[in-house]
Amino acid sequence: MRLNALARLGCTGLDALERLGRAHLLFVRSVLGIGEILRRPRLLWAQIFNVGVLSLLIVGISGLFVGMVLGLQGYYVLAQFGAEQSLGVMVATSLVRELGPVVTALLVAGRAGSSLTAEIGLMKATEQLSALEMMAVDPVRRILTPRLFGGILAMPLLAAIFSAVGVLGGYFVGVGLLGVDDGAFWSQMQAKVDFEEDILNGLIKSLAFGVIVTWVALFQGYDSVPTAAGVSSATTRSVVHAALIVLGVDFVLTALMFGG
Amino acid sequence: MQMAGNVHAWRLDAPLSPPQNGQLSPLPSNRTPERRNHDGTGRMDGEITPTLLQNTQSDVPVSGSHTSHAEIVTDAEVLVCVRGLTFRRGSHLIFDDLNLDIRSGSVTAILGQSGSGKTTLLKLITGQLRPDAGTITVAGEDVQQLDKAGLFRLRRRMGMLFQSGALLTDLTVFENVAYPLREHTDLSPSMLRKLVLLKLEAVGLRGARDLLPHELSGGMARRVALARAIALDPLLLLYDEPFTGQDPISMGMLMTLIRQLNDAAGLTSILVSHDVQETASIADLLYVISEGRIIAHGTPAEIAADPSEEVRQFMDGLPDGPMHFHYPAPALQDDLLRGTA
Numbered sequence: 363m364r365l366n367a368l369a370r371l372g373c374t375g376l377d378a379l380e381r382l383g384r385a386h387l388l389f390v391r392s393v394l395g396i397g398e399i400l401r402r403p404r405l406l407w408a409q410i411f412n413v414g415v416l417s418l419l420i421v422g423i424s425g426l427f428v429g430m431v432l433g434l435q436g437y438y439v440l441a442q443f444g445a446e447q448s449l450g451v452m453v454a455t456s457l458v459r460e461l462g463p464v465v466t467a468l469l470v471a472g473r474a475g476s477s478l479t480a481e482i483g484l485m486k487a488t489e490q491l492s493a494l495e496m497m498a499v500d501p502v503r504r505i506l507t508p509r510l511f512g513g514i515l516a517m518p519l520l521a522a523i524f525s526a527v528g529v530l531g532g533y534f535v536g537v538g539l540l541g542v543d544d545g546a547f548w549s550q551m552q553a554k555v556d557f558e559e560d561i562l563n564g565l566i567k568s569l570a571f572g573v574i575v576t577w578v579a580l581f582q583g584y585d586s587v588p589t590a591a592g593v594s595s596a597t598t599r600s601v602v603h604a605a606l607i608v609l610g611v612d613f614v615l616t617a618l619m620f621g622g
Numbered sequence: 623m624q625m626a627g628n629v630h631a632w633r634l635d636a637p638l639s640p641p642q643n644g645q646l647s648p649l650p651s652n653r654t655p656e657r658r659n660h661d662g663t664g665r666m667d668g669e670i671t672p673t674l675l676q677n678t679q680s681d682v683p684v685s686g687s688h689t690s691h692a693e694i695v696t697d698a699e700v701l702v703c704v705r706g707l708t709f710r711r712g713s714h715l716i717f718d719d720l721n722l723d724i725r726s727g728s729v730t731a732i733l734g735q736s737g738s739g740k741t742t743l744l745k746l747i748t749g750q751l752r753p754d755a756g757t758i759t760v761a762g763e764d765v766q767q768l769d770k771a772g773l774f775r776l777r778r779r780m781g782m783l784f785q786s787g788a789l790l791t792d793l794t795v796f797e798n799v800a801y802p803l804r805e806h807t808d809l810s811p812s813m814l815r816k817l818v819l820l821k822l823e824a825v826g827l828r829g830a831r832d833l834l835p836h837e838l839s840g841g842m843a844r845r846v847a848l849a850r851a852i853a854l855d856p857l858l859l860l861y862d863e864p865f866t867g868q869d870p871i872s873m874g875m876l877m878t879l880i881r882q883l884n885d886a887a888g889l890t891s892i893l894v895s896h897d898v899q900e901t902a903s904i905a906d907l908l909y910v911i912s913e914g915r916i917i918a919h920g921t922p923a924e925i926a927a928d929p930s931e932e933v934r935q936f937m938d939g940l941p942d943g944p945m946h947f948h949y950p951a952p953a954l955q956d957d958l959l960r961g962t963a
Binding site: 488489490492493495496497498499500 | 748750770774775777778780781782784785786788789790791801802805806847850
């Protein structure tokens with residue numbers, strides 16, 4: 363009995379390692395296919411549109427509400443120390459360093475990542491990927507590579523839009539509703555938000571999250587069992603795995619960037 | 623003698639007989655198609671090739687065959703050669719030392735019950751799967767020895783019609799057929815358009831060029847897929863269960879297309895199916911596979927006359943016989959009395 367349990371554990375561990383190996387190989391193959399998008403840049407533009415432009419609405423609205431909430435919560439905390447004029451710095455720093463990249467990654471994993479997984483999974487289930495192979499077209503280069511780079515490039519742009527709209531949300535609440543001084547809001551933000559420390563680090567984070575979310579989504583679709591249940595399960599895994607990895611990697615990156 | 627390459631209207635209502643004068647397809651082709659007789663050897667009735675005079679016996683072993691067809695097969699005529707093929711999925715043996723030949727210019731059908739490995743055999747021939755043992759040679763190239771670039775080069779000379787059609791769902795009918803041409807040729811837009819329209823004309827769907835795959839019926843989708851499969855003028859065309867789920871009219875159209883495309887464009891066709899009558903009516907040669915081996919091969923007439931029990935059960939659709947209806951299981955009584963759900 364115990365031996366059986368041990369064997370099952372070993373089997374599960376080996377399966378997980380094998381899957382991890384396949385995921386890495388797929389990533390390397392997708393990256394090596396970059397020549398395909400240099401040869402046909404319209405493939406990349408189409409994927410930036412799919413992942414980026416089509417996610418704009420959800421990212422913009424979310425950014426607005428997150429910024430407004432930050433404005434409210436930040437004001438009440440800062441007011442206790444008489445520092446409510448620093449609301450702009452607090453809102454901007456929180457968004458640019460942390461909430462912008464992380465929340466955008468979670469939103470993109472839910473909207474575009476799940477869509478990518480379902481699309482690739484269904485292409486596999488309906489033999490479209492096999493048909494491409496039979497037409498002597500490498501599906502990794504033709505289908506996966508443009509989506510990977512499209513996702514990686516779209517993520518920082520979406521995070522920047524999220525942060526910008528969030529700052530506006532914080533401004534509406536802080537200045538418009540709670541009476542924070544307009545000049546203090548912007549001038550303190552301009553003085554304290556550092557390009558290298560805050561914006562560049564936020565950009566690096568969102569690039570890393572772009573790789574994670576798109577890679578996980580593409581691998582889950584490509585490796586899915588080609589049935590309705592298989593694609594459905596892969597789509598769920600895509601969102602859950604991407605979200606957990608993003609949060610874990612965010613902690614590591616934050617510790618490395620701002621940990622002292 | 624009227625040779626192929628002449629441009630005449632190619633019609634679906636033409637008979638399923640060898641192409642006669644004036645009935646050959648206007649298919650645009652980079653190659654000049656040879657005119658072939660119905661047995662697919664390329665010989666015209668009454669002609670005897672020097673090769674045939676020199677070879678009086680086939681040197682091709684066919685595993686487990688109960689039938690020996692009288693055709694003489696030479697290396698030059700064999701486009702696909704499978705030798706000692708063994709393939710397993712996990713512990714399940716799919717093919718056990720399988721040997722078969724596909725003659726150039728013929729329509730060869732591989733028949734077998736569901737789950738007998740017919741589609742797997744196509745995937746092995748096209749290099750989508752690797753065998754555990756044995757060799758598969760296509761047009762003189764050992765498929766297993768080819769690297770990815772070599773395999774892709776070989777696949778440009780193959781076309782495959784998938785069971786589902788496998789059309790790219792976000793592209794129109796026109797773009798689906800144009801896809802392999804755009805990928806592998808540098809044709810001018812005007813030449814590409816003409817070629818695509820001619821391919822679509824050949825399958826009777828020129829008027830459907832702007833439709834999306836979800837707007838097509840099952841039969842139409844397969845005809846579009848067929849147009850796409852012949853876009854690069856392949857040597858070898860593989861059909862995976864082309865008749866499954868088709869109404870009688872669509873089935874008739876597909877049967878006509880398969881036979882006439884093969885003859886008019888000088889292709890070699892491998893057709894995998896379990897639709898016995900339909901397949902036998904258009905094939906030159908049949909292979910019947912069961913439990914990982916070939917149980918019979920020969921012309922449709924030879925297979926129809928084969929007395930072996932296994933062949934008769936499959937060809938006549940008998941529910942009981944050497945091929946079991948039940949999947950292996952313990953005795954029903956033991957199963958029912960043991961445990962709970």
